[in-house]
Amino acid sequence: MHTQVGIIGAGPAGLLLGHLLHLEGIDSVIVENRSRDYVIERVRAGVLEQGTVDLMIRMGVGERLRREGLPHQGLYFSFAGRRHHINLAELTGGKTITVYGQNEVVRDLIDARTATGRPLHFEVGHVTIHDMDSERSKIRFEHNGREEEITCDFIAGCDGFHGICRPSIPEGSIKHYEREYPFGWLGILAEAAPSSEELVYTYHHRGFALFSMRSPKITRLYFQVPPEEDIANWSDDAIWDEMLQRLTTRDGWQPAIGPIVQKGVTPMRSFVAEPMRYGRLFLAGDSAHIVPPTGAKGLNLAATDVMVLASGLAEYYAGRSTRLLDDYSDICLRRVWKAQRFSWWMTQTLHRFPGESEFDYRRQLADLDYITGSRAAMTSLAENYIGLPLDIQLA
Ligand SMILES: Cc1cc2nc3c(=O)[nH]c(=O)nc-3n(C[C@H](O)[C@H](O)[C@H](O)COP(=O)(O)OP(=O)(O)OC[C@H]3O[C@@H](n4cnc5c(N)ncnc54)[C@H](O)[C@@H]3O)c2cc1C
Numbered sequence: 001m002h003t004q005v006g007i008i009g010a011g012p013a014g015l016l017l018g019h020l021l022h023l024e025g026i027d028s029v030i031v032e033n034r035s036r037d038y039v040i041e042r043v044r045a046g047v048l049e050q051g052t053v054d055l056m057i058r059m060g061v062g063e064r065l066r067r068e069g070l071p072h073q074g075l076y077f078s079f080a081g082r083r084h085h086i087n088l089a090e091l092t093g094g095k096t097i098t099v100y101g102q103n104e105v106v107r108d109l110i111d112a113r114t115a116t117g118r119p120l121h122f123e124v125g126h127v128t129i130h131d132m133d134s135e136r137s138k139i140r141f142e143h144n145g146r147e148e149e150i151t152c153d154f155i156a157g158c159d160g161f162h163g164i165c166r167p168s169i170p171e172g173s174i175k176h177y178e179r180e181y182p183f184g185w186l187g188i189l190a191e192a193a194p195s196s197e198e199l200v201y202t203y204h205h206r207g208f209a210l211f212s213m214r215s216p217k218i219t220r221l222y223f224q225v226p227p228e229e230d231i232a233n234w235s236d237d238a239i240w241d242e243m244l245q246r247l248t249t250r251d252g253w254q255p256a257i258g259p260i261v262q263k264g265v266t267p268m269r270s271f272v273a274e275p276m277r278y279g280r281l282f283l284a285g286d287s288a289h290i291v292p293p294t295g296a297k298g299l300n301l302a303a304t305d306v307m308v309l310a311s312g313l314a315e316y317y318a319g320r321s322t323r324l325l326d327d328y329s330d331i332c333l334r335r336v337w338k339a340q341r342f343s344w345w346m347t348q349t350l351h352r353f354p355g356e357s358e359f360d361y362r363r364q365l366a367d368l369d370y371i372t373g374s375r376a377a378m379t380s381l382a383e384n385y386i387g388l389p390l391d392i393q394l395a
Contacts, residue, residue: 192258
């Protein structure tokens with residue numbers, strides 16, 4: 001079997017890329033090692049930047065997003081018992097973010113892929129890639145008990161942080177930059193109507209907490225815990241108790257409580273692989289970079305990567321020009337590093353670090369007081385949060 005672009009991974013990056021290529025008339029095969037249901041039900045990110053929403057609408061996969069997504073004009077920073085509103089739209093000339101679960105994005109993209117009739121194989125095993133520096137790169141895998149091989153003009157490594165693409169690159173051809181954080185996030189989904197229409201980022205003496213939502217009936221909440229925290233140590237009552245201690249403000253605002261339908265602990269890491277290309281293998285999304293979720297950037301970065309990659313591949317197939325493909329890594333990394341900077345900044349501004357003194361706590365409160373009191377500081381936060389533009393214009 002031969003295809004123009006072999007895509008490994010059916011997360012947001014792989015599925016968006018597959019559909020963008022379809023719109024350009026470019027063949028692809030997507031292989032995914034998990035089942036369809038597992039991929040659709042995996043609860044992860046939920047905040048889409050304006051650019052990601054615009055992309056999905058332009059691609060013709062934004063109908064449900066437009067109908068069911070929750071557009072937010074702003075967000076709150078909460079500290080010392082008070083919530084402070086930051087009006088993102090007013091500070092950025094009308095741009096907004098939209099709350100729409102990553103699993104809904106993935107569901108829409110799988111439906112769109114299925115409708116094209118182009119191949120999308122779930123539950124493949126033992127995926128390996130070969131000859132990435134040749135014009136006939138290969139993907140091998142097992143499917144329905146058979147060994148398969150696909151030759152490809154290009155391979156897109158969209159297989160997330162723990163995938164096989166990045167580790168298949170010969171050592172020394174790629175450099176890794178990494179930072180681990182001394183905490184993770186305990187996250188829950190609760191069947192409770194959100195008590196705030198907008199997200200509330202909270203800095204508390206006991207640690208960070210975030211109030212968010214997935215729909216008018218589902219609240220999504222997180223708080224900072226040690227990185228190795230075992231979720232089994234947290235009963236639902238203990239989770240609500242901690243949540244309420246951190247999130248409740250002096251005016252009596254607090255999240256509505258309801259049955260917890262999902263809970264887990266996610267470690268936090270910053271990671272960048274440079275360059276995002278080796279020969280004919282292009283890394284996109286989490287396979288190339290990870291951000292702590294505080295800035296809500298992971299899914300949005302994946303979308304931007306594949307937008308650039310799809311344009312580069314379209315340019316290549318239209319006129320055999322490799323100009324944009326050659327610049328792919330540099331174009332993406334410039335934006336990735338700015339998102340890394342912002343995600344790191346949000347994380348260190350809103351979390352408590354082990355060994356911090358009372359001086360550090362008061363200094364961080366002053367930082368937040370400055371941010372929420374200065375239009376210049378709020379504008380900087382707002383333009384980063386709604387998503388920085390790409391430095392180049394794509395066709
Ligand atoms: C546990 C977790 C929680 C998160 N929570 C948040 C959050 O709350 N807020 C936020 O903004 N961001 C969050 N993120 C980040 C965000 O979800 C990611 O940035 C986003 O999923 C990136 O999309 P992707 O397509 O690049 O990677 P992924 O979504 O990871 O997709 C990669 C796909 O490749 C598949 N795959 C892996 N290995 C192979 C293989 N060998 N062969 C074939 N397929 C393979 C995987 O099953 C997966 O479907 C979270 C990430 C994780 C891991």
